[in-house]
Amino acid sequence: MAPLRTCLLFLVPLAALLASACASGSGGESGGLWVELAGERYQVELADDDRSRARGLMFRESMAADRGMLFIHDRADRQAYWMKNTLIPLDILYFDTARRLVSQQRDVPPCRPGGACASYPSEAPALYVLELNAGEAERLGLQNGVELEFGPGIPGR
Numbered sequence: 001m002a003p004l005r006t007c008l009l010f011l012v013p014l015a016a017l018l019a020s021a022c023a024s025g026s027g028g029e030s031g032g033l034w035v036e037l038a039g040e041r042y043q044v045e046l047a048d049d050d051r052s053r054a055r056g057l058m059f060r061e062s063m064a065a066d067r068g069m070l071f072i073h074d075r076a077d078r079q080a081y082w083m084k085n086t087l088i089p090l091d092i093l094y095f096d097t098a099r100r101l102v103s104q105q106r107d108v109p110p111c112r113p114g115g116a117c118a119s120y121p122s123e124a125p126a127l128y129v130l131e132l133n134a135g136e137a138e139r140l141g142l143q144n145g146v147e148l149e150f151g152p153g154i155p156g157r
Contacts, residue, residue, distance in 0.1 A: 034151040035070060035130065037093075038140040042132065046154065048072040056131070058085040063133055071129040072155065079129055080121040083111040089134035094126035099148040099156075102126055107134045 033044050043066060047053045053071050057063065073079065076097050083090070087110050094103040103122040111117035122129075130148065150156060 032151075033070075033153050035068070035154065036149040036151070037130070038142060038146055040136075040140060041151075042066055042068040042130075044068045044070040044130070044154075046070055046072065048155070056081075056086065057088065057090070059087065061087055063088055065133060068130055068132040070154065071131070073127050073129070076125040076127040078122050078124070079126045080119045081105070081108075081129065081131075082117045082119050083108060084117045086110055091132045091134055091137040092120055093130045093132065093137060093142070093148075094122035094124070095128040095130065095148050096125060097127045099128060099150070101142060101144050101146045101148070104137055104142060104144070106137045 033046060034041050035044050036042075043064075045067075047056055047069055048071070053073070056071070057069055079094060081092050089110060090108050092105040092108055093101060094105075096102045102124040103126065105120040108120055128148065
């Protein structure tokens, strides 16, 4: 009986620790985080550090229609994104410190392996970048100036 009790004393805290780590990671599943744009809500994953921003949506073969990735930069600056190892076409939307849309790169195609990957820059300084499936910006009729709303749990800088 003692070995079982020792094993349980070890496994229960380990399970709690693993559950906590899975729920708190900013680069993994969305964990209920969302943004709203032009009346449409998207569940998002956060990319808010150098590592998660560099990885972005690489190697994903698909993304659900109501999903996206929100990149939060350390400071507002002209941003430039590329599609290296990104397998799905995207809309790349750039937002300023007030979360107003300042630049759009629509229907950005994947970069072919072995090819030179183009850069898709913002036209103005941006702090936030939202990547959605290609075609969403057109479907929503997005115009520069529209505001991005954050749900609870998304840090505003």
